[in-house]
Amino acid sequence: MTTNDRIYRSPMALVGGVLLLALAGWLGIDALIRGEGRTPWLALAALLTFVPLVVAYTLRPAVFAGEDRLRVRNPLRVVTLPWGEVASLRSGYTNEVVANSGDKYQLWAVPVSLRGRKRAARRQQRRDAQAAAAKAGKRVRGSAFGPAADLDEGPLRDEGDKIMEELRALQEARGKAATSQGEVTVRWAYEIIAPAVVGAVLLAVLSALG
Incomplete structure (x- = not known):
């Protein structure tokens, strides 16, 4: 990400994520401090499972549109596409970017309303x-x-559709630039996946032990 990147996120997802994390923190910390027996361990396992997933699906998603590339940060992976590798940006029931290879990547941060x-x-x-x-x-x-x-109030298009038009315009303007060429890269978000898996395993073990 550079300082000139346009950053798109879902305000409603951010608000929902903060509220869920506040609720989880309140209940989880209370159980850790006041719980007896296996309760603190169950609370810890639940927090390890729940918190990363809430962060992944609410606070994490973002789209970074730069001069040379589009970076899509989805819940469990980050996809970087040079503009020259973007075949199209499509809107239907979801917004997605289609690479020249035919691979499709959903834009979680730009939901369809x-x-x-x-x-x-x-x-x-x-x-x-x-x-x-x-x-x-x-x-x-x-x-x-x-x-x-x-009659003169409000936009003529939904906010998500406006964002997609901005991204299409940027792709058309920068798609043939020499600095906008390269390969599509995909990186899995192990910082989210690892603690969620550990928490789920711990929760399963504790539940099995009764």
Whole structure:
């Protein structure tokens, strides 16, 4: 990552992750301090399993868009794609980047919001209605499209769709640059996987021992 990278993350995921970690810390630490018998060990195993996974799926995901490459930090791996290796950026039920090899990588940090798309579409309809009324010399005060005061508020596209358009524009601008060539690299997040596996094994052993 460089200081010029554009960084995209999900605000809702960040908020949810912080709340879950706060809850886990409160319950887990209480069990570690006040628990008796095997309870502290069970609490420790649960924390080792739960905390890394919460971090992985809420706080960790991010997309870093630089001049030469796109770095996708997903829950369990980091994928780095030079712009020259990006075949397309697609949006459907999920947002994903497709490499020239045909491999697809989901952008966890840029989730698709069908609700957000519908809201943006309604705003676009209201603006179209306002424009049509203005062209006809009329003033929109209230209609099936909502109050006129709301017609100029809010984006015309969902935030996730706007981000994908920015990434596509950057790929088109930088895809043929000499510094944007290279190989796609994938690195597994062992710092997340290892403690989660250890915690799961410890939890299974403690449960088996009864």
